[in-house]
Amino acid sequence: MSAKPWLAHYGEGRPAELTPDHETMLDLFNASVARAPSTEVIRYFDGVLTLAELDRASDALASALLDRGFAAGDRIALYLQNNPAFVIGLVAAWKAGGIAVAINPMNKHRELTYLLADSGASALLCLDDLYADVGRAVVASGGTDVRIVITASALDRQHRIDPRLFAHVTKPVIEDASDLETLIEQYDGRTPPPVAPSPDDVAILTYTSGTTGVPKGALNTHRNLAFNAQTYRDWMALTPDDRILGVAPLFHITGLVGHVGVALLLPAPLILAHRFHPGVVLDAIREHRPTFTVAAITVFISLADQPDATADDFASLTIAYSGGAPIAPAVRNRIAAATGLNIHNIYGLTETNSPSHGVPYGASAPVDPTSGALSIGVPVFNTDVRVLGEDGEEVPVGEVGEFAIRGPQVVPGYWNKPDATAESIPGGELRTGDVGFMDSDGWFYLVDRKKDMINAAGYKVWPREVEDVLYTHPAVREAAVVGVPDEYRGETVKAFVSLRPGSSATPEELVEYCRANMAAYKYPRTVELVDDLPKTTTGKILRRELRSSR
Template identity: 85%
Template sequence: MSGYGDRPWLAQYGEDRPADLVPDHATMLDLFRASVAKAPATEVIRYFDGVLTLAEVDRASDALAVALLDRGFGAGDRLALYLQNNPAFVIGLLAAWKTGGIAVAINPMNKHRELTYLLADSGATALLCLDDLYSDVGRTVVASGDTAVRLVITASALDWQQRVDPRLFAHVVKPVVEDALDLVDLLDQHEGQSPPLADPAPDDVAVLSYTSGTTGVPKGAMNTHRTLAFNSQTYRDWMALTPADRVLGVAPLFHITGLVGHVGIALLVPCPLILAHRFHPGVVLDAIREHRPTFTVAAIPVFISLADQPDATREDFASLTIAYSGGAPIAPAVRDRLRTRTGLEIHNIYGLTETNSPSHAVPYGAAAPVDPASGALSIGVPVFNTVVRILGDDGEEAEVGEVGEIAIRGPQVVPGYWNKPDATAEAIPGGELRTGDVGFMDPDGWFYLVDRKKDMINAAGYKVWPREVEDVLYTHPAVREAAVVGVPDAYRGETVKAFVSLLPGKSASPAELVEFCRQNMAAYKYPRTVELVDELPKTTTGKILRRELRE
């Protein structure tokens, strides 16, 4: 069924949208330049004790753009960003756009094989990376000759800090990298210089964001200036963010959530973006105490980790009045537990790399309903200008309440994958994204995520969705995190297995957890085995890696 259209619920919510709507033809560079012209002294990055204003980021990205152009980088070329959550990422992003080029966002956890593939697939000719990542991984990859990279610039985690946090950077001294250019040195060399005015078109590619590759090789989603601008505005308007807000940047900036839900917001609103290099719960909790952020969007394990800090108090989280979670499902029991522990009212949000982050969100201040049949918490309603359908196995629209694949059409959907026309035609036929996620819409227009199509377990002919079993496990008072997978079974073909981590100070045996599930769900659904683990494997964005558990 279609999502919203002229439904009065959405129209009512839309009454409070700000009047300063982003023009359809605007690019991310236009939005940044408008913010600089409007409020050049606004703090746009807070990095430990370091602060950068819009004017300072504008000058730094100008200088880097000149440095790139002087060294042969040009319009349409790709600059790979292999960085943590540092100011260098924002400066590099803007510099790529100011040359008319494209940024390639790369996960800093990637190793030699993965980095080689991403650099070769994107055709990146320049690499901006952390000095330690270059020493450990990048140098060998570039020297191999398997990529087109001919220019390497390194940055340090210490750049733009005024104080070193001893827990994160103990005994760190900025190294000298002999076979690469230093970012700060380049900026000093080109200080005060400006590149020729670049004017990318709205449908030009701004960033290549690579999918995780869970169903094949990673694909470069072509996030355009238009799609990024639209969903940066979506965040701003949906959450009613203003220059008085402060964004806690805990999602990785290379990921679409960090790219749009952190950087896009900061450049558009504009408002400060609080960065802390990488996610370490103790360090981030200190940043919350020092900078008092008002908004963040993060995967639910981030909130769990922060709440589990032994010295965390409800007062620590009091400034975070607008908290959203995406990237991994939220069980109602987890939402309620976090509310009790932290006071946070966490709202659901849903989107993909191919939708430039949100396609659905719970309106700020609204309470997401829980489906009475499955116990699932709603992922929200379609955001502005977005039409969502639920498709059955036959490809036809499903009825209200019927489970099927979520398909999304809207101005935030990417036009396709970089150099992969066949994959584009399969995943985005006619401009409508087939997500691979299974869900349904209730009679009031709320959407619910059931699971990934590929994660469905077939137990003796019965369909079992891992998400439903996980939600039941989360209601047990000792369960911290849970993940459910299908494992081979001689009699049933597949059977259900759960991996569980327990809350600090709590105890439960595998047999007790199996019996708990047996008492709370149909016989074919409950896990036959439970394995207790200290931590579940996750991506850098907090998604639990079921494939690693299956392996």
């Protein structure tokens, strides 16, 4: 089965293949510094960092790390929110010949200990409050190799302090760690010895639990990251005149590539706001007028639901993409009506360094007439996708199977886990665990995760299809569907629903609505109304938490 029919949809004259300008992130960064040193590359509230200033600050940090025994191939963990410190630490890691390790700032003692120990990180750059609450005890426990600790403050690099995020934040003096800004000042003007990483050297480890639940460090290489930063640029027709709204967490692959990588490549300003707070981000949109963003659909829902938001607020965002979770057509249409945003779908994984598929900019994703699913797009540059059945063989066009992806953005494996690599990436082809199909025109549709399928009396029910129907109800804000035990059917369908502000609906009404709009074996037998659905920091709804509460 060929994935090439999509070429007809991408637009006449647009290339099928991408020839990268840069093969390493450090080459990409250095080229931008040489080309446009005065370009603003970070806007953090009222603080600004130019490329030249980022270059100088990362030189200073890299020099400080090397002075403290950091060596080529060593790992530095970045335990931060969406702050300038993350970008400074990332570039400094490369200049010191090292590897960054991206860590979710929501992780607690057990999780941080595992990630630091598994990665073998010798250095830790973290927010001062995270160090006080979690990091200090982890380092002191002796269960990791960390010997260099550097802290940063959420207040660094800004002057106008937003009370919604920082009302109780102060910058303490931490005796058992070095302060990032102090180090940068002490080493200002120092440059580390030049390094030339190979395209196949690891640039950053990003941890994914995958289908087993055991955290695995994906080996995101310089080539992987640089290729897909350029994919974003060319697929979405981005230029240095654009401004990037950085709402995806920077520790997540979407934020790393779709925000940081793109900003360093173009170069263009990356607008950061510490963490996602819809009111704060809405103000940042009004102030900085971003033109491009990529975010989970829940981010767009939250922004659209702000009581004082208007379509004029979003007028500058002419290029808006959503990834991380499927989009129901009804949700896309509702956001468009409230904000004027034309949300394009994008699909990828940690192991594909963000996009493997995307809706071409300016195109309208089709809706499958049978399932009602909105297309996730077509394979991006230089990427081949197969749809495989249970036997590992390709299935015919239109049939559901597992996506298997091969391309220059696919990671070579997992950190110190050869068995997991062999199982998930045999022969360099990623087995995603996501199921869907390709239509006769080459558009791809995501059905669901393999593990989320519900078996109701022998019938397969995909939660995504039930959720899409629920989203067409005018009172539904968010929905998640899981399987629950049933004495008669073995397993049956349950929906968790949060309602839109000012709307009302009973569980019985929602059950009846679904029953009238889908086959009898698919509709939810029970609906539970909740104020909010549990989500990851990237905005993806956590079905597993709902299963555990059922």
